[in-house]
Amino acid sequence: xxxxxxxxxxxxxxxxxxxxxxxxxxxxxxxxxxxxxxxxxxxxxxxxxxxxxxxxxxxxxxxxxxxxxxxxxxxxxxxxxxxxxxxxxxxxxxxxxxxxxxxxxxxxxxxxxxxxxxxxxxxxxxxxxxxxxxxxxx
Amino acid sequence: xxxxxxxxxxxxxxxxxxxxxxxxxxxxxxxxxxxxxxxxxxxxxxxxxxxxxxxxxxxxxxxxxxxxxxxxxxxxxxxxxxxxxxxxxxxxxxxxxxxxxxxxxxxxxxxxxxxxxxxxxxxxxxxxxxxxxxxxxxxxxxxxxxxxxxxxxxxxxxxxxxxxxxxxxxxxxxxxxxxxxxxxxxxxxxxxxxxxxxxxxxxxxxxxxxxxxxxxxxxxxxxxxxxxxxxxxxxxxxxxxxxxxxxxxxxxxxxxxxxxxxxxxxxxxxxxxxxxxxxxxxxxxxxxxxxxxxxxxxxxxxxxxxxxxxxxxxxxxxxxxxxxxxxxxxxxxxxxxxxxxxxxxxxxxxxxxxxxxxxxxxxxxxxxxxxxxxxxxxxxxxxxxxxxxxxxxxxxxxxxxxxxxxxxxxxxxx
Numbered sequence: 001x002x003x004x005x006x007x008x009x010x011x012x013x014x015x016x017x018x019x020x021x022x023x024x025x026x027x028x029x030x031x032x033x034x035x036x037x038x039x040x041x042x043x044x045x046x047x048x049x050x051x052x053x054x055x056x057x058x059x060x061x062x063x064x065x066x067x068x069x070x071x072x073x074x075x076x077x078x079x080x081x082x083x084x085x086x087x088x089x090x091x092x093x094x095x096x097x098x099x100x101x102x103x104x105x106x107x108x109x110x111x112x113x114x115x116x117x118x119x120x121x122x123x124x125x126x127x128x129x130x131x132x133x134x135x136x137x138x
Numbered sequence: 139x140x141x142x143x144x145x146x147x148x149x150x151x152x153x154x155x156x157x158x159x160x161x162x163x164x165x166x167x168x169x170x171x172x173x174x175x176x177x178x179x180x181x182x183x184x185x186x187x188x189x190x191x192x193x194x195x196x197x198x199x200x201x202x203x204x205x206x207x208x209x210x211x212x213x214x215x216x217x218x219x220x221x222x223x224x225x226x227x228x229x230x231x232x233x234x235x236x237x238x239x240x241x242x243x244x245x246x247x248x249x250x251x252x253x254x255x256x257x258x259x260x261x262x263x264x265x266x267x268x269x270x271x272x273x274x275x276x277x278x279x280x281x282x283x284x285x286x287x288x289x290x291x292x293x294x295x296x297x298x299x300x301x302x303x304x305x306x307x308x309x310x311x312x313x314x315x316x317x318x319x320x321x322x323x324x325x326x327x328x329x330x331x332x333x334x335x336x337x338x339x340x341x342x343x344x345x346x347x348x349x350x351x352x353x354x355x356x357x358x359x360x361x362x363x364x365x366x367x368x369x370x371x372x373x374x375x376x377x378x379x380x381x382x383x384x385x386x387x388x389x390x391x392x393x394x395x396x397x398x399x400x401x402x403x404x405x406x407x408x409x410x411x412x413x414x415x416x417x418x419x420x421x422x423x424x425x426x427x428x429x430x431x432x433x434x435x436x437x438x439x440x441x442x443x444x445x446x447x448x449x450x451x452x453x454x455x456x457x458x459x460x461x462x463x464x465x466x467x468x469x470x471x472x473x474x475x476x477x478x479x480x481x482x483x484x485x486x487x488x489x490x491x492x493x494x495x496x497x498x499x500x501x502x503x504x505x506x507x508x509x510x511x512x513x514x515x516x517x518x519x520x521x522x523x524x525x526x527x528x529x530x531x532x533x534x535x536x537x538x539x540x541x542x543x544x545x546x547x548x549x550x551x552x
Contacts, residue, residue, distance in 0.1 A: 020168055020499040025550050028492070032551070051491040051507050051522060072521075073489040074551060 003094055006086040007102040014106040023107060024075065031077030034084070036070035047122045052076040054123050058130035064089050065134055067127060079108070079120055087127055092135035096128060140462040140541060144454055144534050150447040157531050159184035159439075170501030173536045178322050178350060178480050178527035179505055180372045183436075187376060190435035194428045202427045203401060203418075217427040220434035221417070224382055227437045227445075228348075228367060229358040234387050234416040238425055241381035242349040243272040245368030246316070248383055248420060249345055250276035252393040253314065259285035262311045264342075266291045266299055266328070267517060268321040271510045273347045277316060291317070293517065297324035297473040301332055308340040315344050319351035319367075323509045323525065325456070325477030327351070334363040343389065349373055353440075353529070354478050355449035365389050371429065375529075376436035380429030383420070390416050397422040440530075448530045452479065455528050455537065462541045466548075472518055482509070482523040485544060488551050490522040496547040497524075502540055 001009075017023050036045075040057035047054045052073040059066045067084045071077035086102065087095050103109060103120075157163050160182045165172045174182060194216070200209035202217045221233045230236060239245045257263075263277050267290050281288045289307050293299045304315070315337045320327050330346055337344040345366040351357055352367075353374035359367050366389070371380040385393075395402055395413055399422035404412040413419045440448060459481050463471055468486035485493060494506030505525040508515045515521060526540055 021496070021546075021550070024496060024499065028550055052489065073491045075492050075495055 001089075003086055003090055003098045007100070007105075010082055010086065010102050011105045020107075027078030027082075027108075028074045029078070030081040031071065031074035031079075034070055034077045034081035036068045040068060041070065047126055049076070049120075049122065054080055056080070056123065056126050056130075058127070058134070060092075060134040060137070063091055065092060065095055065131055067130070069123070076120065076123075079103075080123055083123065083127060087131075092131040095131035096135060098128075100124060140465050140538075144458040151443060151451050151530065153451070153531065153533055156443070157533075159186065160531055161185065163531060167501050167503075168499050173502040173539050175526040175528065175532065175536070175540060176503045176505050177529035177532070178373070178509075178525065180378065181353065181375050181529050182531070183377070184375055184439055186439050187432050187435045190432045191377060191428055194431050198431075199428070201424055213427050216431045216434075217425065220430035223434040223437050224384075227441065228352065228382075228384055229360050230384055231360065232387060235359075235384055235390065237383040237385065237390070237417040237420045238430055239368075239381045239383050240379055240426075241370040241372070242270075242347060242368045243276075243381075245366075245381055245383035246273055246345065246347065247276045248396045249314075249366050249368075249385070249393075250280045252396045252420070253343070253389075254280040254284060255394050256392070257284050257286050257313055260311060261286045261313045262289055262309065263287075264289045264291050264304070264307050264312055264315045266317040267293050268297065268299065268324060268326060268511065268514050269316065269318055270322050270347065270349070271512070272349075273316050273318065273345075274513065286313075287311075290513075291315075293324075293326070297321065297326050297514075297517075299326070299328055301329065301336055304333065305336055308336070308342065310341065312340055312342045314342055316347065317344070318347040318349070319357065320354065320478050321473065321511075321514070322350045322480065323482050323511045323514050323523065324473030325480040325482075326474055327476070327478055330362045330364060338363070350479055354452055356445045359384050371433040371436060374436055375439055376433040377429050380426050380433050382433075387416060390420070393420075395422070396420050399423045401425065443530065449478075451530060452528055455532055455534065456481065458534060459526065459528070459537045459540070462537060463544075466541070466544060472523060480525055480527040482525040484520065484523055485548060486551070488548065490524045492551065493524050493544070493547055496550060497540075497543055500539075500543040500546065502543055504540075 036055050041055050045055045045057050052071055054071040054076055056069045066088045069080035069084050071080055162182050198212050200213045202214040221236045224236045225233045265274055265277055277288050291304050317328055319330050334344050343365040346364040348367045348369040352369040365386050367384040369382055372378040402414050402419050402422040404414050470484045472482045490506040494504055497504055507522045
């Protein structure tokens with residue numbers, strides 16, 4: 001599955017949900033299920049927003065990146081879970097070039113606002129930075 | 139909705155009529171009626187205040203204090219009438235004791251900078267543990283600048299300060315004690331009059347952060363006998379960017395100017411500048427004369443309702459809110475039962491950011507996070523709280539909506 005196909009799958013999940021609360025339920029459910037290997041829940045893996053914390057780790061094997069993430073808030077965790085699902089299993093180059101349009105399309109653009117301070121922008125940046133680092137190793 | 143002592147027949151204020159003065163309260167967010175419960179951060183503004191601002195700009199705009207022309211004199215008169223309104227509202231002795239600032243934060247910084255100039259290395263300042271960062275950081279900056287020592291007056295497990303603990307901290311090195319009259323997070327109301335007696339007995343001055351008290355109940359600086367009182371216009375239905383520092387005249391007289399510029403001078407030569415009289419000595423530059431006039435409109439609005447009536451109504455509302463919140467399973471409400479204005483809480487393991495986001499989408503504006511009081515968060519060993527805070531226009535029905543919405547949000551986190 002390509003990155004865009006994975007994004008489209010997530011968009012399909014949200015389509016037809018008119019009520020904000022249903023959308024958030026979907027995100028919260030993903031957030032509650034999203035865990036990181038406890039060994040990576042360290043300050044080195046932490047992205048601190050104003051109100052939430054997100055831990056991210058990435059592994060690189062066979063030319064593909066695999067992400068793990070967890071947040072102390074379910075909403076940031078749910079967003080992290082979607083990013084993990086979309087970006088894992090792809091090459092560093094594919095991740096670096098990815099246009100993450102799903103956030104806008106599922107109506108979560110507000111979470112990209114820097115004033116929201118939930119670390120979502122930083123989360124995306126960190127995931128791309130991992131890809132850049134792995135790419136430079138190649 | 140829940141059991142609680144809400145007096146339905148309370149008739150000193152017609153809340154629905156009051157709400158009509160605040161157009162924003164009729165708005166919807168996410169297609170739901172707005173329930174605004176973030177009043178401790180800022181209050182909404184009645185038409186009377188907003189119309190005052192536009193009328194001032196349309197018909198009375200001229201720089202104050204120096205024009206001979208008609209408009210300037212009108213503007214000056216309005217600005218000085220506003221000062222008189224503030225004086226009367228807090229019962230200061232004289233308008234010389236009322237300094238206009240940008241808000242509580244600037245008022246406290248003014249004292250820390252100016253009064254701070256008179257402190258020597260080894261002197262001590264005491265701040266309470268429940269202070270807003272605005273009443274902590276200026277003193278920390280002063281401490282590092284002047285080599286003074288900052289001591290912390292801690293509160294108990296309920297979030298209550300005990301005067302005996304303050305007595306233990308006082309010494310002949312203590313020059314000033316800074317404490318909020320009401321906590322922005324816990325709602326604790328501190329016994330300022332008793333504190334003033336103890337502080338003055340030790341030969342120190344008392345600064346009171348009135349940001350969360352002046353909007354909610356009568357504050358009489360002469361009765362309290364505090365040396366300074368700081369508060370903000372925007373938390374009492376007034377505009378943003380205008381605030382007040384009250385200081386006892388004899389105390390302000392001894393303090394050096396804060397900022398230099400126009401208005402605050404008497405005579406300037408390159409050899410020597412002499413300074414204007416109080417309160418102008420502390421008001422460098424063109425003052426916010428539109429803001430002051432609008433602050434007067436806000437204080438007039440509150441006075442017409444009667445601050446005692448506002449206090450009585452809000453007290454019922456907060457009591458009802460606390461009573462209803464307490465019935466929610468797994469809730470932790472921070473602060474004492476007897477409180478004003480705010481209820482800060484956490485529900486089960488739900489992160490305040492998550493709860494605040496869901497409440498937002500249910501139309502409810504609450505604050506989440508550390509509320510600019512990280513030492514208070516640390517004392518309760520939490521990163522943040524959800525805070526609902528009331529104003530005179532809030533209703534019992536809105537509290538019911540808050541409670542129902544919290545319950546609804548809770549169901550989403552299973």
